[in-house]
Amino acid sequence: MQILVILTGGTITMVRNPENGALRPADTETFRAFVPELFASDIHVDMLTFSPLIDSSDVSPDDWSRMARTVYENYNRYDGFVILHGTDTMSYSASAVSFMLQNLTKPVVFTGSQLPVGVLRSDAKENLLTAVEIAAAKDTDGQCLVPEVCLCFEGKVFRANRTTKKNAEHFEAFESYNYPALAKAGVHINYRRHLIHYPAPDTQLQLLDKTDRHVALLKIFPGITEEVVHAILTTPGLKGVVLETYGSGNAPSSEWLYLQLKEAVGRGIIVVNKTQCSTGSVEMGRYEVSINLLKAGVLSGYDITTEALLTKMMWLLGQYPADMHTVKDMLQHSVAGEMTEAGV
């Protein structure tokens, strides 16, 4: 079994500088020395290090494309891939990569850690070794057990585009609120195959890595002013807006909000409603306070995460720059298992 581990940066790739005690990114050799177990099993591991290694706060859509492209270019040489990434924006990157790599038949497992690999109590080793095992896991027919872009952290494997970083302190840093874990690692790894997406046989991997950054996140809060909403909706070049609403997709019933959204939709801007709640789905029309949003032409994001919706919007706008009809249509449907559509 051959696995490629791609180091992009983040805490997991850091070690303490013995001279001043400060944390700094490790080079590949130093990193390898901290995880000798990785090279002592029957799984063959190669490492590829991005240069420079970056904190995930600095990761941009170009880096998502580089991650997806690295997997694509090495696809035939490996059985699975592990991407080491900072935890802060891991859910964004992993969601984006899940859209960019279509027809995946091999695992692409994102992981990271809360403590640097070079710290005694670090969770880095366990997360990395579990991720490699998930990436290498096959059934007796040679079928990969988790042929999805997934995120492995603290013994749980999630569909990546369902995850959110929930905790800056605990080792259990990620959650998938609206979709159960695909696998859980205890003494044994329990794969929940009925929850995992398996591709049709003979599908061909496709790399679709263009994105368009002309999107915005508009979070509704009590007291939000007309000026703020206007400033966001008239941002030059804007094409798509994620509207974060209350509860099941509700917003203030003010006439000005309705008129501004209606006018923006009329100018061709795509607005998608996403609830501020972690769990549950948008259901416009359930309360009177969301009827205006429906009338203004706002689309439903159902139970998608903000990370997945923003990256999906950027990705769709990059793929279909001249076809807003298709962008809107695909925003209403699951492309990589990122949401549960109405009635499904």
Ligand code: ASP
């Ligand atoms: N700031 C770091 C990063 O996201 C945090 C981490 O890796 O846990 O790159």
